[in-house]
Amino acid sequence: MDSIDLRSDTVTWPTPDMREAMANAAVGDDVHGDDPTVNALEALAAERTGKEAALFVTSGTQGNLIAILAHCNRGDEMICSRYSHTFIDEVGGAAALGGVNMLTLPLQPDGTMNLDEIRDAVRDLRDVHYPVTRMVEIENTCGKLGGVPLLPAYHQAVRAVCEEAGLKLHLDGARIWNAATALNVDIRELTDPVDSVSFCISKGLCAPVGALLCGSQEFIDRARRIRKMVGGGMRQAGILAAAGILSIEVMTTRLGEDHVHARQLAEGLNQIPGLTLDLAQVQTNMVFFALDDSIPLSAEDFRAILERDYNVKIDPRGGRKFRAVTHYWISSARVDEAVKAMREVLERVTEHTA
Numbered sequence: 431m432d433s434i435d436l437r438s439d440t441v442t443w444p445t446p447d448m449r450e451a452m453a454n455a456a457v458g459d460d461v462h463g464d465d466p467t468v469n470a471l472e473a474l475a476a477e478r479t480g481k482e483a484a485l486f487v488t489s490g491t492q493g494n495l496i497a498i499l500a501h502c503n504r505g506d507e508m509i510c511s512r513y514s515h516t517f518i519d520e521v522g523g524a525a526a527l528g529g530v531n532m533l534t535l536p537l538q539p540d541g542t543m544n545l546d547e548i549r550d551a552v553r554d555l556r557d558v559h560y561p562v563t564r565m566v567e568i569e570n571t572c573g574k575l576g577g578v579p580l581l582p583a584y585h586q587a588v589r590a591v592c593e594e595a596g597l598k599l600h601l602d603g604a605r606i607w608n609a610a611t612a613l614n615v616d617i618r619e620l621t622d623p624v625d626s627v628s629f630c631i632s633k634g635l636c637a638p639v640g641a642l643l644c645g646s647q648e649f650i651d652r653a654r655r656i657r658k659m660v661g662g663g664m665r666q667a668g669i670l671a672a673a674g675i676l677s678i679e680v681m682t683t684r685l686g687e688d689h690v691h692a693r694q695l696a697e698g699l700n701q702i703p704g705l706t707l708d709l710a711q712v713q714t715n716m717v718f719f720a721l722d723d724s725i726p727l728s729a730e731d732f733r734a735i736l737e738r739d740y741n742v743k744i745d746p747r748g749g750r751k752f753r754a755v756t757h758y759w760i761s762s763a764r765v766d767e768a769v770k771a772m773r774e775v776l777e778r779v780t781e782h783t784a
């Protein structure tokens with residue numbers, strides 16, 4: 431990777447070991463259940479998350495969609511946060527493809543939804559006006575809030591609300607391994623309280639493609655049929671699963687480095703006049719920051735100059751906000767280069783106007 435690409439952890443290339451494992455993977459037709467490498471990946475994911483079964487899906491978006499379709503009927507309602515990936519960034523698939531109504535709740539500053547608000551949002555089925563509440567979805571780490579990890583106690587508390595109300599609980603755990611790493615807990619402390627969990631292997635875990643959806647055998651049997659319906663039945667997918675096995679076995683154990691690098695980046699950016707950020711939010715692999723209004727440079731120009739002159743790529747987040755995400759291909763030295771680049775760009779513009 432030549433550029434210092436901080437736009438996301440989705441930009442990660444597979445590691446050399448992954449490419450070798452992919453080249454040598456034993457394969458079969460996975461729609462017939464014949465791919466030994468996919469079967470091994472699914473067994474591994476189920477074991478690590480403490481679920482009976484798992485399903486290899488094409489993306490996190492597909493994993494969430496399949497979970498929603500498997501838990502809900504058309505016209506049912508799911509409760510999720512106003513800033514959840516499912517509500518904002520999954521093309522409205524729950525509504526468009528599942529006929530599922532999304533009731534969105536505000537996100538609190540710590541990335542949780544308020545438990546009383548969840549309780550109050552559950553529909554009273556004695557009233558014929560209402561759709562049927564079927565499911566709650568939580569997201570961990572919380573992407574729109576700087577990748578903050580949510581505690582096992584929150585998962586358990588939401589679980590208790592779901593049990594009271596007879597609801598399913600789905601975890602969008604795209605970066606659940608980052609959460610477990612940051613909290614220094616076994617992933618099962620986060621997955622035990624939920625009925626289903628999806629996690630991405632194609633983000634910080636470096637696999638080129640895919641996500642895993644995990645849950646009970648009965649749920650995964652249904653999910654497997656739905657995956658075929660939405661076009662996610664893949665054939666010699668063992669080529670991809672081979673990388674996924676390394677994602678889980680190897681890459682999950684090194685995410686702490688990315689978190690250290692994010693902290694290094696945040697502390698570096700925090701020293702630069704003209705940039706503002708909330709250091710307390712930097713707990714996993716993301717740094718959200720903003721360009722001060724006093725800087726005579728548009729957000730787009732700042733981004734473009736960094737890319738053109740320094741080969742540093744950052745993710746615009748609307749207004750004067752940006753996101754930078756650390757990952758396997760961002761060493762500590764590259765973090766320093768990125769900080770230096772941003773400092774120089776801002777020094778150049780402020781000198782010109784001084």
Ligand SMILES: *Cc1c(COP(=O)(O)O)cnc(C)c1O
Nearest residue numbers: 489490491492515573602604630
């Ligand atoms: C990335 C992401 C997804 C979706 O994953 P894709 O593989 O990009 O479809 C879902 N939820 C969250 C919180 C994510 O960050």
